[in-house]
Amino acid sequence: MAQSNKPIVWGPFAAGGTLTAFLTPALILLTLLAGLGHVPELLAYEALRAFASHGLVKLGLGVVIFLSLWSAAHRLRITCYDLGVRADTLVATLVYAVAIAGTLAAAVYLLRLPAA
Amino acid sequence: MSERRVELDVLRYNPETDRTPHFQRYSVTCREEWVVLDALNHVKETVDPTLAYRWSCHMAVCGSCGMMINGEPKLACKSFLRDYPGVIRVEPLAHFPVERDLVTVIDDFIAKLTRVKPYLIPKEAKPIEAGEYRQTPAQLKRYKQFTLCINCMLCYAACPEYGMIPKFMGPAAISLAHRWNQDSRDGGRAERQEEIAATEGVWECSFTGACSEVCPEHVDPAAALQRVKIKSTIDWYLAHTMPWLNK
Numbered sequence: 001m002a003q004s005n006k007p008i009v010w011g012p013f014a015a016g017g018t019l020t021a022f023l024t025p026a027l028i029l030l031t032l033l034a035g036l037g038h039v040p041e042l043l044a045y046e047a048l049r050a051f052a053s054h055g056l057v058k059l060g061l062g063v064v065i066f067l068s069l070w071s072a073a074h075r076l077r078i079t080c081y082d083l084g085v086r087a088d089t090l091v092a093t094l095v096y097a098v099a100i101a102g103t104l105a106a107a108v109y110l111l112r113l114p115a116a
Numbered sequence: 117m118s119e120r121r122v123e124l125d126v127l128r129y130n131p132e133t134d135r136t137p138h139f140q141r142y143s144v145t146c147r148e149e150w151v152v153l154d155a156l157n158h159v160k161e162t163v164d165p166t167l168a169y170r171w172s173c174h175m176a177v178c179g180s181c182g183m184m185i186n187g188e189p190k191l192a193c194k195s196f197l198r199d200y201p202g203v204i205r206v207e208p209l210a211h212f213p214v215e216r217d218l219v220t221v222i223d224d225f226i227a228k229l230t231r232v233k234p235y236l237i238p239k240e241a242k243p244i245e246a247g248e249y250r251q252t253p254a255q256l257k258r259y260k261q262f263t264l265c266i267n268c269m270l271c272y273a274a275c276p277e278y279g280m281i282p283k284f285m286g287p288a289a290i291s292l293a294h295r296w297n298q299d300s301r302d303g304g305r306a307e308r309q310e311e312i313a314a315t316e317g318v319w320e321c322s323f324t325g326a327c328s329e330v331c332p333e334h335v336d337p338a339a340a341l342q343r344v345k346i347k348s349t350i351d352w353y354l355a356h357t358m359p360w361l362n363k
Contacts, residue, residue, distance in 0.1 A: 007352035
């Protein structure tokens, strides 16, 4: 039998799932802290903006954002199927398109940051 | 020793006389420490010799007595009556055609098991005089857990994907393929990947984990399938991004 091409969508899904499992709790904690007015010096807006201006950091952020969005999109696709929405091709096209659009938007914003 | 009146609702089906399966109620006196298989044997010996079901070892080794007990895939020899207070509903394993009463047609599973070549395909053949294939404890540990499968098919009865997509290779067959792929003496991975890296192979699995929940030998087939997915994904990306690696 032919080798399946499913790894194209599953690879970034698995990578994104692993990544967000570690990142999401940290992000929630930091957001809550920021919301309560306790922003550590290191994570202040100016510091983070300067950090994100570096080319390699931009690339890293882009990859992290793409994998997280893709993972969520794939999860949503499977959930739709489990809930009985069997128009899989349509759902897949929609959710993956949103993930790619989100990645492109992030890329645009990252590229607009002045280089350090 | 205490005794209890046990009521069993058993699915009966005789293809020669019945148009559809139906439940039959049996009421027998059982000992409190018996398992469901003992109760079925007692029914067959004292009430109804026509009741058909598979069993052999009575000790969770042979994998023959898998059936649905109160809707869950279980080994009848491992299901204690004391854990089932009311009427006990006994049906043949879900997702398999019924041959007669609790006996299912398992040809589909056997065919899939055969396709994954669940036996040693030596990396290099060597004559018997050259001695045994040696293995370190660490190499044994990599696959030992997956050798514990007894082919009882409870994981197939529990798997919603197999219920929906009968072509899916299913948990036990893929776990056993993984077991041999992980074996340091084995060189047959490429042959097995032909079957398990296909769409009907591991990729129909959506990781619900039901297989691992019902497995009576704690093989954890869901973990095996996840590992097969990761390895097949690495294969795919290597083959498509570094074509010079393909031989």
